Amino acid sequence: MSLIFIFILGSMIGSFLNVIIYRMPRNIDFIFKSSHCIECKEKIPFYFNIPIIGYLILRGRCSKCKKPFSIKYPFVELLTGLAFILISERFPIFSMPLEFIIFSSVFCVLLCIFFIDLEFYIIPNSLNLYLLAVFILKSILYEPLEFWLSGGFIGFFFPFLITWLYSVIRGQVGLGMGDVKLYGVLGIFLGPLGITQNIFLSCFLGALIGGSLIAIKKLDRNTPIPFGPFIVLVAVFQIYFPQFFKKYLVLF
Numbered sequence: 001m002s003l004i005f006i007f008i009l010g011s012m013i014g015s016f017l018n019v020i021i022y023r024m025p026r027n028i029d030f031i032f033k034s035s036h037c038i039e040c041k042e043k044i045p046f047y048f049n050i051p052i053i054g055y056l057i058l059r060g061r062c063s064k065c066k067k068p069f070s071i072k073y074p075f076v077e078l079l080t081g082l083a084f085i086l087i088s089e090r091f092p093i094f095s096m097p098l099e100f101i102i103f104s105s106v107f108c109v110l111l112c113i114f115f116i117d118l119e120f121y122i123i124p125n126s127l128n129l130y131l132l133a134v135f136i137l138k139s140i141l142y143e144p145l146e147f148w149l150s151g152g153f154i155g156f157f158f159p160f161l162i163t164w165l166y167s168v169i170r171g172q173v174g175l176g177m178g179d180v181k182l183y184g185v186l187g188i189f190l191g192p193l194g195i196t197q198n199i200f201l202s203c204f205l206g207a208l209i210g211g212s213l214i215a216i217k218k219l220d221r222n223t224p225i226p227f228g229p230f231i232v233l234v235a236v237f238q239i240y241f242p243q244f245f246k247k248y249l250v251l252f
């Protein structure tokens, strides 16, 4: 019963994340405006806003103009619902509410960064700032000062230096400042070793996937690839599956 409750809670929040992912990079007010079909501006009735089920009832199409909605919407709702179940297994919502709120909200923000950067090549400052605030709070509560200060320092200045050198030598921007800031805030959570792992693995993953896409001609060599999704992917494993990370990916 409580699992169903937590899944519904997660998928409802996932539904709100869809709104943020769509509206934040477009600078549309996401609290007070109601949902509309992107194509025909038809107002979406509230009962179709029910996570996942609403999408299924509509069979993934607008009821008026029949334009398909992106599969991304139910996917984000499903993923958030499942993530909330997983997080509540480790931090039960009623007995460890603070930990549950920290870990679930961080997941939500990382998910938004993933999809916004993938589409728009930006990481909104407000999302990085939220992570910064939560990670500092969590670190003050649970970690020694040198752990998170050194992690944040490495996370910010190492990628910053690489990006700066790259721009001096090649005259191109390697990483965006949003990526550099994301590494910095993640360093506060992950500490010096964790963030070093993340920098290496996300760069490896980015080169692997970017290189493969260029090789099969899905991507032009000069097209920039968004880097945030790779950082997020590695960070999600480090934060939510630390045991997996220790078992299979011991690099240091």
Ligand SMILES: [Zn+2]
Pocket (backbone or CB within 6 Å): 037, 038, 039, 040, 041, 042, 062, 063, 064, 065, 066, 067
């Ligand atoms: Zn429509």
